[in-house]
Amino acid sequence: MPPTRQLLAAACQYAPSVGDLPGNRLLAERWIRRAAAAGARLVVLPELAASGYTFQSQEEAAACAEGRDGPTVSGWVALCRELDVHLVAGFAEADGDQRFNSAAVVGPTGLLGVYRKAHLFNDEKSFFSPGDSGFLVFDIGHCRLGVLICYDLWFPEAARVLALRGAEVVAVPTNWVANFRSPAVDGRGWTMGDYASVGVATQNQVFVVAADRIGSERGVDFVGCSCAVAPNGAMLAGPAAAADEQLLVVELNLEWVARARQRTPRNHTLEDRRPELYAPLLDGQGR
Amino acid sequence: MPPTRQLLAAACQYAPSVGDLPGNRLLAERWIRRAAAAGARLVVLPELAASGYTFQSQEEAAACAEGRDGPTVSGWVALCRELDVHLVAGFAEADGDQRFNSAAVVGPTGLLGVYRKAHLFNDEKSFFSPGDSGFLVFDIGHCRLGVLICYDLWFPEAARVLALRGAEVVAVPTNWVANFRSPAVDGRGWTMGDYASVGVATQNQVFVVAADRIGSERGVDFVGCSCAVAPNGAMLAGPAAAADEQLLVVELNLEWVARARQRTPRNHTLEDRRPELYAPLLDGQGR
Numbered sequence: 001m002p003p004t005r006q007l008l009a010a011a012c013q014y015a016p017s018v019g020d021l022p023g024n025r026l027l028a029e030r031w032i033r034r035a036a037a038a039g040a041r042l043v044v045l046p047e048l049a050a051s052g053y054t055f056q057s058q059e060e061a062a063a064c065a066e067g068r069d070g071p072t073v074s075g076w077v078a079l080c081r082e083l084d085v086h087l088v089a090g091f092a093e094a095d096g097d098q099r100f101n102s103a104a105v106v107g108p109t110g111l112l113g114v115y116r117k118a119h120l121f122n123d124e125k126s127f128f129s130p131g132d133s134g135f136l137v138f139d140i141g142h143c144r145l146g147v148l149i150c151y152d153l154w155f156p157e158a159a160r161v162l163a164l165r166g167a168e169v170v171a172v173p174t175n176w177v178a179n180f181r182s183p184a185v186d187g188r189g190w191t192m193g194d195y196a197s198v199g200v201a202t203q204n205q206v207f208v209v210a211a212d213r214i215g216s217e218r219g220v221d222f223v224g225c226s227c228a229v230a231p232n233g234a235m236l237a238g239p240a241a242a243a244d245e246q247l248l249v250v251e252l253n254l255e256w257v258a259r260a261r262q263r264t265p266r267n268h269t270l271e272d273r274r275p276e277l278y279a280p281l282l283d284g285q286g287r
Numbered sequence: 288m289p290p291t292r293q294l295l296a297a298a299c300q301y302a303p304s305v306g307d308l309p310g311n312r313l314l315a316e317r318w319i320r321r322a323a324a325a326g327a328r329l330v331v332l333p334e335l336a337a338s339g340y341t342f343q344s345q346e347e348a349a350a351c352a353e354g355r356d357g358p359t360v361s362g363w364v365a366l367c368r369e370l371d372v373h374l375v376a377g378f379a380e381a382d383g384d385q386r387f388n389s390a391a392v393v394g395p396t397g398l399l400g401v402y403r404k405a406h407l408f409n410d411e412k413s414f415f416s417p418g419d420s421g422f423l424v425f426d427i428g429h430c431r432l433g434v435l436i437c438y439d440l441w442f443p444e445a446a447r448v449l450a451l452r453g454a455e456v457v458a459v460p461t462n463w464v465a466n467f468r469s470p471a472v473d474g475r476g477w478t479m480g481d482y483a484s485v486g487v488a489t490q491n492q493v494f495v496v497a498a499d500r501i502g503s504e505r506g507v508d509f510v511g512c513s514c515a516v517a518p519n520g521a522m523l524a525g526p527a528a529a530a531d532e533q534l535l536v537v538e539l540n541l542e543w544v545a546r547a548r549q550r551t552p553r554n555h556t557l558e559d560r561r562p563e564l565y566a567p568l569l570d571g572q573g574r
Contacts, residue, residue: 153490195519199489266409267408272442
């Protein structure tokens with residue numbers, strides 16, 4: 001039988017607590033079980049769901065970081081096997097002397113891989129090394145799945161590489177923050193990350209499933225508004241509430257990806273690229 | 288005195304007629320005068336405003352194409368001098384045996400340059416050569432101005448090159464079409480091009496001013512919904528009506544560009560790029 005081209009995905013919006021690894025493991029388990037019970041076969045948790053976000057020292061960050069074989073990821077592997085789901089979830093990854101702001105990609109067969117956030121935001125630069133994994137795409141049976149984390153959404157190059165590598169769905173663990181010189185949520189109930197998600201989706205003809213956190217940590221406010229966007233840029237589910245827990249469950253019809261990419265027999269949005277004109281994208285730091 | 292960082296821009300949404308070059312010149316003049324009378328210092332007309340869109344033969348396309356010194360562009364140069372405005376407007380450009388789907392960039396001092404559409408859509412491939420100008424940015428005093436045309440919006444590489452070259456405003460002459468496997472206009476009154484404009488704006492922290500056409504030509508329906516988007520992705524003006532003529536006039540505060548690019552002292556969206564990870568963007572045809 002051909003694999004199904006329908007995928008039920010879930011974005012879990014809740015508030016992890018900085019430094020409380022055992023508590024965050026329980027929280028994550030509760031949300032993964034809740035999403036699976038709702039029928040989701042792909043579950044997305046927020047960025048740094050395992051550790052919380054606002055570290056105050058190198059020591060604290062180090063204490064919150066775990067290896068890929070640590071208790072958090074090991075627990076996720078066991079859960080995905082038990083529940084027969086795929087999971088994309090953020091954790092502070094320890095690797096020797098380095099730490100990364102990472103997302104584990106886990107399936108029923110185990111850990112499929114780890115994406116390390118390429119574009120670090122603000123104080124993350126004090127606590128993490130820039131990601132060295134490149135932009136990763138995983139064949140999870142239901143679809144080809146790419147991963148970005150939060151600020152990556154504002155770098156169109158990142159999502160584009162995922163699309164070129166075959167991504168149909170981009171899962172985005174995120175911690176969108178308020179108070180960065182822009183209204184947190186506009187009159188329509190959208191935050192900046194929702195607009196960025198629409199941009200990534202429509203320009204690459206991919207589904208975007210973004211799971212944001214809520215709540216405050218040490219003076220940093222998170223803005224919720226998790227969302228799922230269709231390959232033509234239309235908001236499929238969400239934006240979720242700005243301040244409340246919410247489970248967004250959304251059916252993704254994977255056929256929409258090819259349909260959006262080839263809207264006429266003479267056009268294909270990936271084949272119509274003009275790479276010979278794109279060399280400036282590889283220039284230094286861009287200015 | 289430092290140059291002003293406020294710019295009043297206008298998108299002119301109307302219906303050129305295919306093949307009627309003299310009539311289209313009069314129409315364009317009427318709209319440019321109307322925009323200038325409303326105070327606009329930057330005026331954007333639709334794609335192929337000089338010629339109309341739906342050519343049926345090479346001969347017709349050739350008959351509708353003009354050089355940069357032809358009557359259409361010469362008329363625009365005279366108008367911009369008289370009215371002290373900048374103009375971005377679409378025309379079918381003849382250059383020897385080749386034709387391009389081009390946009391003239393004109394100021395009070397004359398023709399500043401011509402952008403030739405890089406990404407041709409559907410039957411445009413029968414009538415035009417792929418643009419060879421690269422992605423162009425013009426210093427027009429008020430701001431640094433980049434130009435894209437219609438389908439270019441779905442190629443994030445194009446807008447990104449403009450941003451890296453300093454663009455603060457991207458003018459988009461366009462002819463967004465309906466009936467390409469997606470609802471023309473959604474429940475909120477947005478068309479696909481509005482979402483794509485939001486994507487380009489928010490990912491590059493530029494203003495986007497998109498002037499679409501309306502009406503039908505030979506069975507092809509255009510969808511209006513012209514818009515102006517802010518550097519944080521918020522819709523500033525529009526989407527305009529789907530079927531009616533409309534002049535969108537919008538004030539652009541150019542300070543917003545730098546503010547959106549540097550939202551914290553530790554972050555700059557262009558300097559935070561990771562070009563060493565972007566090499567796949569230059570690969571072949573992307574698949």
